[in-house]
Amino acid sequence: MNKALTRNDGQLLKLLEGNIREHMQQVIVERGWEYFRKGYVRKVEVHDQHLLTGVVAGSELYAVSIDVMDFAYSRCTCPYDGFCKHMSAVFFAFCDHNQALHGTPESAYRRLTGLQPEPAPRAAVVVEQRGKAASTPGMDASPADWQAWMEQEYGDSWRVCRHSLHSLQPVLSALKGTSKDWDKKKQRLHWMNVILFVLDQAEQAIKAVDSFSRYYHEMSFVRMAEPWLEHYYTLVLELSPAEMLEDERDWADAVVGYAYNRALRKEQQLFDWPYIYLALCGKMSENRDWQQRELASMLASAGEQTETGDEQVNDSFIHTAIAMMYFFDGQDEEALAHFGKTDFRGSQKMVYTCAAQRLEEGDWEPFEAWMTYLYKHIYAIRSGRTVGPFLTLCRRADTDQPDNLKWTSYMTSLLPHSYSELTDHWFAQKKYEEWAELQMLIGALPDDLPIQDVREVSKVNPRVMMPLYHQAIDSWISSRNRQGYRMAVKQLKKLERIYKAEKEMDRWQVYITGIGRKYQRLRAFQEELWKGKIVT
Incomplete structure (x- = not known):
């Protein structure tokens, strides 16, 4: 090793092993093991506490770069398209240099190939100290049973996340591994639930961070969780709500309920739980029966909130959710009415999503209604940061509907904040006279x-x-x-x-x-x- 190791390298190895287990085929792991045993790994280094590099001899020398925090960005200069044996070999060489932190390379190889069971994560050890761990539920167990088991086995995982979320990656990998033999449709929903559980652990971890360090930890935590969220959204898009069987719908409802309960909280949170919830609702609404049932539930929640006035409940989110459910059903007027009851700063992301979809569909009447709503709020708080997304929609609308003067009217009324976008737009449209008049107006x-x-x-x-x-x-x-x-x-x-x-x-x-x-x-x-x- 060319660089002194830090005390976090033990967690680095656990995280890397979890990434290899999840993303690398077993045959590739075995080939990498052979390369390591034959001494083909020439060099291994650690950079910035999460980047592992190495040089492996094959038909020529290959340079390996492994991003432990974002494994998808790992690369090797060999011709293989994917996670290759040279990466596997570098991992085993890294283990060899750090046996005191992670055990021998042989033990890592045996865990990855199933020759011996994987050691229990640290969180599970904490649970076992309280009492004997329950057996893992099977594929036929209910979502509630699984949720109870995960809480018992891994509910304390957040306690070891002092400076990063590295320790949650093995938890995520272990929980995904419990359904490796399941039917793919059901496995997909189980994985979504697992990802939300791990994100929830991260939310608990950030609460334990002192206020002075919170800002920096938030950036680190969010970056670490990015691939988890990306995987969640990919799984959402793969769902087929119209074809779901009863047990699959139960699992889908469990995932929806998990995200909803998190989004309902008014406290400051690390992740955008309303968006996590609504992304799933958007897909599930392809089943209109489900959409109508969820909308009825939302309306009931809004009524209860009006009666109780619970200050801990995010009523703005409830109306945002109702608005989106109406939007999914094509009822734009009702959607706009409920968005009017929300905090625009929190709901504007979803409003832009609605407007952009109607623009993409070329449905001009509702699109104009969405833009009128947006303009009213944007103009009231206009600044260089807030007008950007609105101007993007205006530019596209003016390109597709050049005879409607409303779009350029919106853009010009937002000067000087819209100067850059308007300049680029008129130049791209070859409206040179308007472009020149704008430069004179600004004094350029x-x-x-x-x-x-x-x-x-x-x-x-x-x-x-x-x-x-x-x-x-x-x-x-x-x-x-x-x-x-x-x-x-x-x-x-x-x-x-x-x-x-x-x-x-x-x-x-x-x-x-x-x-x-x-x-x-x-x-x-x-x-x-x-x-x-x-x-x-």
């Missing part, structure tokens, strides 16, 4: 604009550049210093070329004569005009 100088844009406009429609140069020249002269006068002369030369290209040299002579007379008392400026051969 030609030298401040992308040179390739100025060249294109000057070539295609040079006349629209004239007012821009006139404004820039006056601005530089008004600086009342020698450098400003030189810049004014530079702009005058460019303007002269445009007048010449347009065959309007008579107008140019009138203009330059007027400039000379207007500023005849500025001796330094007159000298620069003479040096630049603008006047003789």
Whole structure:
């Protein structure tokens, strides 16, 4: 090893072993073991506490890079498309250097190939200290039984997440492994439930972090959990709600209920649980019976919240959920009515999703209603950060429906915050006159604009550049210093070329004569005009 190890390397090895178990075929693991045993691994290093690199000899030397926190980004320079034997060999070499932290490479190999059982995760050891662990439920057990078992076996996993979520990866891998022989449809739902359970453990872990360090831990935790969430959303898209059998629907309802109960909390949370819940609802709503039942449940919850007024319940989320259920059913007016009862800062992500879908469908009447709702809220709190998504929709709408002046009206009314987007949009649409008028309105100088844009406009429609140069020249002269006068002369030369290209040299002579007379008392400026051969 070329770099001293840290005390976190034991967790690094556990996490890496879990990644290999989950993503690498057993035959690849076995080939990597042979490469390690034959001494083909030439070098192993640790970087930034989560990046493992190595060099492995094969038909040539191959460089391996393993991102333990985000295994999907691991790479090898060999031709194999996927997680290869060279990565496996590097893992075993890493184990060999750290036997005190993770055991021998032989023991790791036996665990990965099933020759000996995997040691219980640390969280499970804590549970066993309280009492004898319950046996693992089978495929026929109910979601409630599984939930109770996971809480008993792994409910304390969050306690070892002091600085990172590394210790949760083995928990996730172990729980996924309990359903490796299940029917794929049911296994998919079980894995979704497992992912939410592990995310819930992360939520409990962040609460134990002191307020001074919370910000930095949040960034680390969220980054670590990104592949877990991505896998969850992938599994959601693979569901077939219309074809679900009764036991599959029970599992789906359990996952929905898990996400809903988390989203219902008003406390600050690490993950976007409302979105986690609604992403699943969007897919499940392909079954209209399910959608109607869930909507009825949401409406009942809203009524109960009105009566009880529980301050711990996120009533804004409830109305967001109702709005989305109406949207899934094509009832946009009802959806907008309930979005009106939400905190826009929290619900705007879903509102944009609705508007974008109607735009994609070319359903202009409801799309205009969504945009009217968005504009009212965006204009009230307009800033460079908040207008971006709205302007993106406006640009697409103006491209698809150029005769509707509402879209450009929205964009211009949000100036100066919309300047950049509007500039790019009008230039892309080749609306050079509007583009030039916008630059004048903002007070942009030609030298401040992308040179390739100025060249294109000057070539295609040079006349629209004239007012821009006139404004820039006056601005530089008004600086009342020698450098400003030189810049004014530079702009005058460019303007002269445009007048010449347009065959309007008579107008140019009138203009330059007027400039000379207007500023005849500025001796330094007159000298620069003479040096630049603008006047003789």
